[in-house]
Every structure is written in C-alpha cells, then in structure tokens.
Amino acid sequence: MQIMFLLCLLTCFPLSNFNVQAKVVDSFNGCNQFFYKGKEPQGMDQNAKKICQTLQSENNKKEKINRILYATLYSTFEKIPLYSAYKFDPKCSGTSSQSWHIEPQLISRTEPDHMMLEGAKELKNKKDDLKKTQAINSDYDNTGYDRGHLYPNSFQCDDDREATFTLTNAAPMDACFNRIHWKLWEGYLKTFLMDSLKSGNKEATAYIVTGTVPGQDKIPQSGDRDLKRVTVPSHIWTAVCYEHKEHDKSFSFGYIGVNQPEFNIKFIPVSEINKQLSKPSNSPVKIFHDDCFSGKPASEEAKNQFLNRIKLPAHQRLQMSKSAQNSLLAIYDAISSDSTGPSNTPTVLGVTATFAFDSSSSHLTSTERMKRKFETSCAVTDVKKRHTSDKQKRQVSEGSESIECRLVPEKSVDGKSSADGSPCSCFEDNGYKCSTQEGKSKSCCSTPCLYQEQLKGYRCYSGKTQIECSPQYSLITAKGNRCRDDHPCATYGKDYYWCFINDKSWEYCSPPLWGSRAKDGKYCRSNYACAKYDKNDPWCYTDDKNWNSCCTSDDYFSAVNYKTCKPDHPCGYHGKAYLWCNTTDGSWNYCCKEFKK
Numbered sequence: 262m263q264i265m266f267l268l269c270l271l272t273c274f275p276l277s278n279f280n281v282q283a284k285v286v287d288s289f290n291g292c293n294q295f296f297y298k299g300k301e302p303q304g305m306d307q308n309a310k311k312i313c314q315t316l317q318s319e320n321n322k323k324e325k326i327n328r329i330l331y332a333t334l335y336s337t338f339e340k341i342p343l344y345s346a347y348k349f350d351p352k353c354s355g356t357s358s359q360s361w362h363i364e365p366q367l368i369s370r371t372e373p374d375h376m377m378l379e380g381a382k383e384l385k386n387k388k389d390d391l392k393k394t395q396a397i398n399s400d401y402d403n404t405g406y407d408r409g410h411l412y413p414n415s416f417q418c419d420d421d422r423e424a425t426f427t428l429t430n431a432a433p434m435d436a437c438f439n440r441i442h443w444k445l446w447e448g449y450l451k452t453f454l455m456d457s458l459k460s461g462n463k464e465a466t467a468y469i470v471t472g473t474v475p476g477q478d479k480i481p482q483s484g485d486r487d488l489k490r491v492t493v494p495s496h497i498w499t500a501v502c503y504e505h506k507e508h509d510k511s512f513s514f515g516y517i518g519v520n521q522p523e524f525n526i527k528f529i530p531v532s533e534i535n536k537q538l539s540k541p542s543n544s545p546v547k548i549f550h551d552d553c554f555s556g557k558p559a560s561e562e563a564k565n566q567f568l569n570r571i572k573l574p575a576h577q578r579l580q581m582s583k584s585a586q587n588s589l590l591a592i593y594d595a596i597s598s599d600s601t602g603p604s605n606t607p608t609v610l611g612v613t614a615t616f617a618f619d620s621s622s623s624h625l626t627s628t629e630r631m632k633r634k635f636e637t638s639c640a641v642t643d644v645k646k647r648h649t650s651d652k653q654k655r656q657v658s659e660g661s662e663s664i665e666c667r668l669v670p671e672k673s674v675d676g677k678s679s680a681d682g683s684p685c686s687c688f689e690d691n692g693y694k695c696s697t698q699e700g701k702s703k704s705c706c707s708t709p710c711l712y713q714e715q716l717k718g719y720r721c722y723s724g725k726t727q728i729e730c731s732p733q734y735s736l737i738t739a740k741g742n743r744c745r746d747d748h749p750c751a752t753y754g755k756d757y758y759w760c761f762i763n764d765k766s767w768e769y770c771s772p773p774l775w776g777s778r779a780k781d782g783k784y785c786r787s788n789y790a791c792a793k794y795d796k797n798d799p800w801c802y803t804d805d806k807n808w809n810s811c812c813t814s815d816d817y818f819s820a821v822n823y824k825t826c827k828p829d830h831p832c833g834y835h836g837k838a839y840l841w842c843n844t845t846d847g848s849w850n851y852c853c854k855e856f857k858k
C-alpha cells in the first residue's frame with residue numbers, strides 16, 4: 262500500500278527542479294517588462310553588463326520552463342550591480358536564506374547561462390577568471406559588510422526567492438545600514454505598495470529600480486584576499502513608479518541612503534535622484550521615462566502618506582495631530598532638498614507630546630524611566646473617569662481613572678527651579694544653588710529627581726550631596742483645577758504639595774504616590790491620593806463623594822497616619838472586623854491592605 266501511494270504521488274504531482282539563470286545579453290529587450298514603458302534607465306555606465314535574471318524549472322516530463330524575474334545592470338569594473346529593476350508583487354511575503362551564487366557568463370558568453378555556486382565542479386579551475394569580472398563570496402568574509410540585496414528577497418515569492426541570491430544582485434552594505442535602516446524602509450515600502458495596489462483595485466503596476474552609487478572605497482584586504490577589488494557604494498537608492506490606468510492616480514517617488522551605520526536616508530523625488538546620479542559622470546541620468554508623473558499631485562500625496570508611515574510606525578503606537586504632522590513633514594522636506602532647502606540646519610526649539618495612563622503607578626513608573634533615560638518628565642494635565650468596560654478590557658486593578666500628561670524638561674536640565682520647586686535661576690558654585698525672588702538661597706538638583714524606595718521619598722544630587730526634592734509630576738490640583746503655568750505642583754518648602762491657580766489663590770495637589778488606599782481597602786482616587794490636605798491626619802477620596810483615613814503606600818506594612826506595621830505583624834484582620842496591625846512605634850493602627858499567606 263505504501264508503494265502504491267508513493268507511485269500515485271509521483272504520477273499525479275509534477276516534480277520541479279529549479280535552475281537559476283542569469284543570462285548576459287546585449288539588450289534588455291528580452292526582459293524590458295520590468296521597466297516603466299519598457300524603457301531601461303538612461304545615462305548609466307555603457308560598459309556595464311546587462312543581465313536578465315531567469316529561473317528555469319523542470320517538471321517530471323523534463324519540460325523546461327524559463328521565467329525571467331528581474332533585470333540587472335552589473336559593473337564588472339566596480340564588481341557591483343549598478344541597479345536591479347523589478348515589479349512589485351503584492352502576493353509575496355516572508356523571507357528566506359539561501360546560498361549565494363556567481364555568474365559564469367560574465368567570464369564569457371560560452372559559459373553556462375545559469376548561476377552556480379562558487380564551488381561547482383565546472384568552475385574548479387576558473388576562480389581567477391571569475392575574480393576578474395565579479396565579486397566572489399570570499400570578498401565579503403570577515404569584513405563587516407553584508408551582501409546587501411538590491412532586489413529584496415522578501416519581495417519575491419516562494420522558490421523564486423533563490424533568484425535574488427546572486428552576487429550580481431548584491432553590493433557591500435554596512436551591516437547596521439542593511440539590517441536596520443534599509444531593511445526598515447524596505448518594509449515600509451512593501452506595506453505601502455500593498456495597500457496602494459489593494460486600494461487601486463489591481464489596476465496599477467509598481468515598477469521599482471534599486472541601485473548603487475559607486476564610492477571611493479573598496480572592501481578592505483583580509484588574509485589572502487586581493488586588495489581594491491570590490492567597490493563599496495557610498496549610497497543606496499530606490500526609485501518607485503506606480504502606474505495606474507487612471508493617470509491622475511499614478512505617482513512616483515524615491516529615497517536614497519548613505520551606506521554608513523548612522524541613519525541617513527532621505528525621501529526625494531525621482532527627478533532629484535536623477536540629478537544626484539548625474540553628478541559623478543556629468544552625464545544626464547534618467548531612471549524612468551518622463552520621470553513617471555514626478556511633480557504631479559498624486560506624487561505629493563504619496564510622499565505624505567509614505568512619510569507618515571515612517572514617522573508613525575504602528576508598533577510604537579504613536580499618534581500625531583495633523584498640525585504636528587504638517588510641521589514635521591515641512592522640516593523633513595526642507596532638509597531633504599539639496600537645491601531649494603534652507604542655507605542653515607533647522608533648529609528644533611521644542612517638542613512636546615501627551616500620554617494617557619491607566620493608573621498613577623503606571624504613570625509614575627513611566628515618568629521615572631523618562632527622567633532616568635532622557636531627563637524628561639511627564640506632568641499630569643487631566644484625570645478622567647474611565648468606564649467600567651474599559652477598565653475590564655485593560656484589566657486594570659488600580660483605580661478607575663485614566664491619567665493624561667504632557668512632556669516637560671526635567672528640573673536638573675531645565676535650571677529654572679530649585680529642588681523644592683521654587684522658581685529661580687540655578688548656578689554652580691560649590692554645589693548647585695540659586696536665589697529665589699524672596700532672596701532665599703536654595704539648593705538645586707544636578708541630577709534627576711527620582712523616587713527612592715528605601716527612603717519612601719524623592720531625592721536628587723546637588724553636586725555631590727544627596728538632598729530631598731520635589732518632582733515635576735502634575736499641572737493640576739487635587740480639585741482638578743489648572744495650576745499657573747509658572748507654578749506647577751511642588752512642595753515649595755512646605756510638607757505638602759500645592760500650587761497657585763491664579764495670582765492670589767492656591768490649592769492642594771495630590772502627592773506623587775504610586776498607589777494609596779483607604780483603610781477600607783479601596784484605592785484612593787488618582788487625583789486625590791493619601792495626604793493631610795486641610796485636615797490633621799491623612800485622608801483621601803475613594804470616589805466622587807466618599808473619603809476615609811488612608812495609607813500612603815499600597816503594601817502590607819503601611820498603616821494610617823504615616824505609621825508602619827511591624828515586620829512580624831503585617832496588615833490583616835487578626836480576629837477583628839477591620840484591618841489593623843501593630844506598628845513600629847509600639848502601638849497599633851488601622852492599615853489598608855490585607856496580607857494573605
């Protein structure tokens with residue numbers, strides 16, 4: 262039965278063997294379908310070799326089927342491709358890893374017309390001949406350069422991807438540039454074109470040309486490798502021509518990147534790429550016939566849509582207002598233009614953003630990280646009641662509000678307030694000091710004001726001395742009123758947080774606590790955390806109307822009135838009808854969170 266089943270498989274399903282061909286030709290006429298209007302780019306190196314990259318398959322009837330997949334112009338002098346031209350197929354997805362091939366026909370047209378692995382027996386005694394006309398795998402070994410695809414293998418389907426793994430389709434790319442920056446833009450381009458073709462009802466064709474700008478450097482010598490063989494491109498570029506049956510929906514654009522570890526990729530029109538490619542040889546270059554609708558309204562719209570994708574990657578969950586998008590795009594457009602851009606480098610004077618958090622603890626945790634990493638804080642601008650369904654959906658256990666905040670400079674870099682928040686100008690003089698408007702001398706923070714868990718409070722360094730500090734955490738009072746712009750919530754030398762709301766009136770602010778509870782176990786409201794406010798003992802609101810005595814920390818050893826439970830007697834009922842514990846001062850007190858073994 263097993264034998265019969267195998268025979269059935271062999272009979273009913275054709276078996277294919279794949280043979281990758283790279284036929285060197287005198288004319289691109291045999292593969293001009295990959296060029297817009299069937300016309301290849303003009304003004305390139307006339308001595309470069311033209312290659313129709315072909316995949317040959319063979320079924321079980323020994324019938325050979327040749328399929329041309331893309332076209333390449335290859336410089337045997339630079340030993341890198343000048344460009345590869347291809348059409349975008351929205352059905353293709355995924356990537357693969359294959360062995361890299363070389364092209365025998367670059368030696369002579371009498372050689373086999375298909376790619377081979379470098380160790381093929383047919384090439385056993387022809388390594389020197391190969392090296393005269395093309396790069397080989399050993400040129401890349403241990404150099405820090407990747408074999409960078411021009412035609413990305415992720416843009417091709419299934420077994421056809423093998424045809425992209427030829428050194429005639431690869432150029433030396435810096436590893437960081439290839440694997441991070443260029444790969445990211447390839448991904449943006451792929452999703453952008455997939456969406457464009459989908460919305461275009463498949464009535465469009467996307468022609469792409471990706472190429473190199475030969476630089477002055479060669480891959481460095483290593484071991485027995487020959488010196489000055491393979492040119493390292495100074496830039497990599499891509500030009501896109503999207504031709505729709507309705508011409509007003511057609512567009513083109515391009516981008517070019519510096520082949521270095523640092524990010525430096527610019528979005529530019531196809532006409533601008535032509536200009537940059539024309540400079541080295543003083544010979545006019547034209548990638549697409551008639552520049553493929555460059556400068557048309559659809560091209561400008563495509564530019565904005567593509568740049569929005571780059572500036573707003575979905576995985577970062579970044580949302581930007583329309584005015585902010587327009588400002589950012591205007592800056593990006595100005596610095597991307599070599600001919601019409603500003604004469605000096607633009608200076609960004611300020612950037613701000615708003616965030617939303619599910620709880621005070623998540624807000625303060627993120628703010629602490631921002632202060633440590635970027636010397637930036639996120640000051641609360643609003644506390645909103647969240648619907649129960651939202652709370653359940655987010656699986657939030659603390660409180661029922663969402664917190665909105667705005668980025669502000671951290672006081673250690675702002676230099677406009679003392680450690681307790683008092684307005685002044687900080688300066689360094691045997692420590693960091695400042696003089697307030699009242700003439701008082703106060704200490705300033707030279708490092709971010711961060712929460713110290715062991716001390717249960719905020720500390721910063723003033724020079725070499727650690728001192729107490731008041732963090733920049735909120736711009737609203739406990740009652741929800743907005744603080745004066747020049748007087749955010751802080752202690753200002755008091756033992757509570759407060760701010761002026763106008764020239765004469767002030768209000769208490771909710772203190773920056775990760776989590777506080779009332780003695781009935783309920784969480785305090787985010788904008789009314791546990792504090793004395795206008796009473797003798799600490800209290801808080803647990804909802805819009807009810808208040809109770811409270812604990813300033815959400816743990817098993819926090820008791821009301823700023824007391825602490827003994828280590829051997831954490832908060833619990835201990836036979837009573839209420840939560841309590843023996844405190845470290847030798848008495849007992851109410852507490853807020855039951856310890857469960």
